[in-house]
Amino acid sequence: MTRERPARLVPRTRPDTVFIACAALGKEVRELMAKHDWNVDLRVINAKLHMNPRLIGAAVDEKLTETAGRYDHQVVIYGHCGAKDLDQVIARHGAVRTLGPHCYEMFGGESFAEVVKEQPGSFILTDFLIKAWETLAVRGLKIDKHPKLKDLFFTNYTRLVYFVQERDESLIADAERIAAWVGLPLEILETGYGDLEGRLVAIMNGTPQPTTSLTFDPYSPDPSIHRAV
Numbered sequence: 001m002t003r004e005r006p007a008r009l010v011p012r013t014r015p016d017t018v019f020i021a022c023a024a025l026g027k028e029v030r031e032l033m034a035k036h037d038w039n040v041d042l043r044v045i046n047a048k049l050h051m052n053p054r055l056i057g058a059a060v061d062e063k064l065t066e067t068a069g070r071y072d073h074q075v076v077i078y079g080h081c082g083a084k085d086l087d088q089v090i091a092r093h094g095a096v097r098t099l100g101p102h103c104y105e106m107f108g109g110e111s112f113a114e115v116v117k118e119q120p121g122s123f124i125l126t127d128f129l130i131k132a133w134e135t136l137a138v139r140g141l142k143i144d145k146h147p148k149l150k151d152l153f154f155t156n157y158t159r160l161v162y163f164v165q166e167r168d169e170s171l172i173a174d175a176e177r178i179a180a181w182v183g184l185p186l187e188i189l190e191t192g193y194g195d196l197e198g199r200l201v202a203i204m205n206g207t208p209q210p211t212t213s214l215t216f217d218p219y220s221p222d223p224s225i226h227r228a229v
Contacts, residue, residue: 015041017204018070020063020095021077023047024103024128025196028165029077032197038204040075043067047132051140053082057089064093075203077196079103098199099209103128107163107194113214115189121158123184127165130174154182164190 017040021029024047033040043066045059056078064074074095079102080086090097100106104124108115115122129136143149160182162175167190179186199209 013039015039016071017041017073017075018043018067019075019077020045020060020067022050022081022103024050024126024132025077025106027128028107028193028196029200032193032200036201036204041067041071047128048136048140050081051136054085056081056083057085060086061089061093064089064095068093075200077200079106096203098196098203099211099215100195100199101215103196104163105212105214106196106199107165107191108189109191109194109210110212111163111189111191111194113212115161116214119158121156122161123154123157123159123182125160125162125175125178127168127171130162130171130178133174133178150182154184157182157184160184160186162186162188163194164188165192 017038019029019033019040019042021042021044023044026042026044029042032038033042043063045056045063049056049059060076060078060083064076067074074093076086076090076095076097078086078097079100081102087097098106103126105112107126108124112124115124138144141149141153143153160175160179162172164171172188175186175188195210195212195215201207202209
């Protein structure tokens with residue numbers, strides 16, 4: 001009786017594409033890479049830069065410069081997020097960017113449009129923001145040192161809406177605690193990856209990215225930055 005030889009593993013080719021993503025989208029991007037078996041590399045940028053959006057463009061520029069020449073395609077996974085120079089940076093490098101003003105619109109898709117049209121004073125939560133609430137919201141906004149700022153920051157909001165990427169009862173409980181702390185009602189919408197997945201699939205497949213009624217790019221100097229790879 002002869003033993004069967006184990007199947008030989010075929011080594012993957014070197015990735016020709018790099019994703020440069022905000023850390024607020026990093027977990028979901030990794031999951032989408034695995035789901036679609038994309039042979040790409042990923043670089044993430046600290047989400048704390050949202051506290052000072054003028055630094056985002058420079059951080060993306062640094063990553064694009066660092067990976068230039070090592071990959072045939074560079075894909076920037078960011079919304080505008082208040083960074084007015086972001087698309088100028090991307091256009092200068094000949095990179096590609098996912099459509100959308102921010103991750104809430106990417107995850108929510110048309111649900112985001114419906115939520116903000118129904119109640120413009122809706123504060124959006126995501127899996128990432130709930131996990132990073134103490135770091136980004138409480139300490140990031142210095143509410144821990146100046147508690148009166150809480151009412152100042154949230155005075156114009158009328159509700160919290162949690163866009164759930166992956167249902168986790170512990171995160172639901174955390175969202176409820178955040179809502180109680182802020183003093184606003186909580187609504188939960190299970191959006192999954194939303195249009196983040198559709199836009200990345202479109203970029204990788206060379207097709208137009210999906211849009212919603214609130215997909216806009218007010219600072220974009222060059223529509224080609226949203227082209228396919």
